[in-house]
Amino acid sequence: MGLRCEDVRRILAAGPAGDAEADAAAEHLDQCADCARRLDLELGKALSAFPVREAPSLPAVRKLIDQETRGFSLVRLAAVAAGLLVALATGWAILREAPRAVPAPAVAPEPPKLADLRAIDRNVVQVEGVLALYLQFCLSCINTPTDDDRQEYLTRSLLIFREVRGRIRAQFERESDPAPTVDAVTRDALNDALRLLSTSKLASVSFFPTKVTEFSVEAPDRWRTTHQLGGKSWRLTLHAQPVWLNFAYLKIALGADEALMARLEETLWTGVYVNLPKKIEDGDPTIAAKTLEAVLPLLSSRQQAAFRKIAGSP
């Protein structure tokens, strides 16, 4: 049904009579600049009458600017102070050691074995590892994302991972009787992640399990979960990730600070981690090489040596 401008103006005033007329009006409005302008005028008028009591305030924005500037200045001051200290220490060391200086090779500390960690750290490493793999499973094993959606999902899911991670440690640290089991904490973490995922779906990444009902570790390198997916209950068995891909373990093994961990996580999450559940299952031999390539440039020489010990040289 082709409409004339007069018809559309009548519809703008009185509303469409039915679906067919609404479709025809929409088509006309997308093509006729004059009628579109009339619609937008009406819309603008209606919206501008909408009461806004709390408008933004310049003092509040200035406060944000000041906070940021002060933070930046402190960082700069700290950087300058650190630089000065390094320069002084280096100068002092050269003056003191120059005649008999023998360059000592940088000895990387032996990275801790998983079994040597405190129980709480071991538990956190395990639960975080499962959570990371599960979030990647949701992306690549049950959805077929477009490139844009994949990128967006990776950004969101890393944020979700970080949010849930805080609760994992808190659950283990909470003194309760009986103490929470790894299986229970993992199940809660996965459900937390699913709840957060369900609030921010993307067009091509929208199919998620709705609930994890069971979780158990079957073997040191394998775990199993039962979840609700598409109205049915499914059992999923996944292979655990290698420990040198586990963020919680890397933080301990490398003695990494928050900033370095953030860089490592983003690099691994958007690169090596994508499709990781399948890569591990397939025994993809390139994982280690790709990880080293991605991670080493971010590390100090001592940390590089430590990471090579953990991951092995390709």
Next chain:
Amino acid sequence: MSIDDPRRDEELMTLLRAGGEEPLGVLMDRHGTELARYFLVRTRDPHVAQDLANETFYRIYAKAGTFDAGKPFRPWFYTVAMNVWRAWQRRRKPPEVSLLKLPETAEIRPAPAAGSEEAAAVLDQLGEVDREILVLRHYEGLKLKDIARQLGLRPGAVYTRLFRAIEKLRRPSGFA
């Protein structure tokens, strides 16, 4: 400084990029209320809307160097606003929802803040989709068919919803 300031937005951005803070006040006078309304329609919470509007102007100030003075200000401005809104969506803690009520039906409905009953009452008449249509049309300038594609509706359905939303916003009782 006032809305009547003769300088164009793009000129103000050039001045802001050069390091002056004064143009920020002019831009806030000019676009602040509209921006707060944009966030109010999206969040339905006046206080959150105000915070997000403040954050947007802070980002405008901090990212002035990335503004291309040869291009119009408004689309860039609302892109920044949209990024602020998305970031807020990502970092906000969703309400506790029973897992039994999951999955996708759990809509997040922030409780209206004190003093916002009037706005909340009007916005409560509009569904999530209606408010999204308002934003996509008015602030992002999308065609009806593009909105329809984005929301999985027929173009006619988008127009009908838009028409009804305008009617609801116009109702005198809504703004008494």
